[in-house]
Amino acid sequence: MKNMLKGLGAALCVALPLLAQAPAGAATPAAAGAADQALVQRGAYLAQLGDCAACHTAPKGKPFAGGLPMNTPMGRIYVTNITPDAQTGIGGYTEADFARALREGVAKDGHNLYPAMPYPSYAKVNDGDVKALYAFFMHGVAPVQQANRESDIKWPLNMRWPLMFWNMAFLEKGPYRDKPGKDVAWNRGAYLVQGLGHCGSCHTPRGVGFQESALDESGSAFLSGALLDGWFASNLTGEHNTGLGRWSDEDLRTFLKTGANRHASAFGAMTSVINNSTQALNDQDVAAVSKYLKSLPPVGGNGAPAYTYDPQATKVSLDRPANDAGARVYTAYCMHCHGVDGRGFAPMLAPLAGNPNVLAKDASSLINVTLNGTGDLVINGVPSPFPMPGFAAVLDDKQIADVLSFVRAGWNNGAPAVAAAEVAKLRQSTQAGR
The missing domain is CATH 1.10.760 (Cytochrome Bc1 Complex; Chain D, domain 2)
Known part of the structure; x- marks a missing residue:
């Protein structure tokens, strides 16, 4: 199930x-x-x-x-x-x-x-x-004359009438209504995020009926992050480590328009969102979306204090030879783009120190992007010069687990270690059919 x-x-x-x-x-x-x-x-x-x-x-x-x-x-x-x-x-x-x-x-x-x-x-x-x-x-x-294909779902699972009952239980009808006490920009941002933007479809956890656990800010789980299709869609609340708590309004607007800022870069499905949707938003709508998201109270996280940088991992990786297995992989394959100090070269190359995706409890996105890389960010028709390559053919499961554990522990990131079995599972599910 x-x-x-x-x-x-x-x-x-x-x-x-x-x-x-x-x-x-x-x-x-x-x-x-x-x-x-x-x-x-x-x-x-x-x-x-x-x-x-x-x-x-x-x-x-x-x-x-x-x-x-x-x-x-x-x-x-x-x-x-x-x-x-x-x-x-x-x-x-x-x-x-x-x-x-x-x-x-x-x-x-x-x-x-x-x-x-x-x-x-x-x-x-x-x-x-x-x-x-x-x-x-x-x-x-x-107009394009192209017949629709029937699904490959076998009977009786292909019957659609049960969806009637799903709708009765989980579909809330009625257009968005402005919230009293909120200004025009906030309400516009709420309308876009909750409605046409359907951000909750990826970023909100699911309930037992696979419905979104919350459809707006009145539910505590709304936009708190969710695992879908081998990626962990990030926490978009004000949580200060795994969410947007340390991002300024300018940071968020920059990310929506370009896919990168001083905290993180887009990868996985979010690359497509930036390329084909959010970069096209007009300035007023970008500002409205940012205002609404920045208003969301913090949810999730591990209760740790707000992130502060610690250079200890840099010293470990610079030992000759490095005693830590993950540090050895990092110096050989990661350091040249993400920096010996883990701070990267933002916005071209993402930092790993303090990156919300690194700090997240669920490491699925980090494993997935290390295995499979990511597509190009294409802003105003210009592809990013430094897309993340995939290492599935270069590193084995233990090496990927080692390097991600090193990164997640280093520079005061304080996130849980990654097991080789987790890497093997995602390798199998994401490499199938390639």
Whole structure:
């Protein structure tokens, strides 16, 4: 059951970011006919906030034509065509049909959508933004005739009617309402984070029914970090070690626009979020998101005092020869990018000393990125010159466990050691099919 929920989490989390510019394959202005071009353009921006292309555009596929495979322990599902093609897409949807699918997870013909579609978050989207999104998908996206594929899930697990009861238990209907006593920027940030941004889909722990444990700041688990698909989505609360407590407003805004700051760099799924979504946010929305996230009280952590640097690990790694097995691996493979002192060369090369991802109790992200590396951050069309390489073919499980244990203990990081068995497990799950 645990593995099944984890796999479903991967499906839920896949809905990551969209295109940073006007979406490829968008229809020409003439094709929009009498549609309000300002409304279509607004819908295109909102679609970026909603990360629609991340799921609905397959690699090397046509924009929004679907076909992306998503693995679950029950079988593989394939994301649907949401272009305005009348036969295979959503060309026959009315605005009411579109709104119901977006906010309630029910298709035009009445069948329930899998909650890989983050409709519990999109339920908070207001009517005006739904109208703009509908205008974009009907008049700003080129129709593509591409039939949807049936899932590979076998009967009886492929029956969708039980999702009705899941919705009854866990779907909170109704658009976001401004919170009294909060200013315009805070409420805008809350609306974006909780709704179209659906940050909680990855960053909030799941309950027994695999529902998000909290959908807004009224729940203590909201955005406190969660393990999904071999990555640990970071704590976004004000916790001072594993969260954003030591980040200034400028630090957070810089990270959202560029994927790197003096504390950390994006990797894993967050690379796609930066590349295709958050870097495209306008300045007002970036500031609003930052203001809201910085307002969240601290949750999680290990109760340790706020991080302070200690150079002792540097002395250990510089011993000749280093007595610590992890230090030997660090000096051979890691030191040149992350520095002998663990402070890196931010923002180009991430620090390890005090990095919230290093301090987190769950080491899954560190293991995963060491094994498999990460994709390029591409900001304003320019790829990062120093992406993290993968070491799966270079280092064995014990060596990776040793070096990560050294890093997590060093420079006063004070995080738990990593076992070789943990590395072996993630190696098997993430390398399968490569």
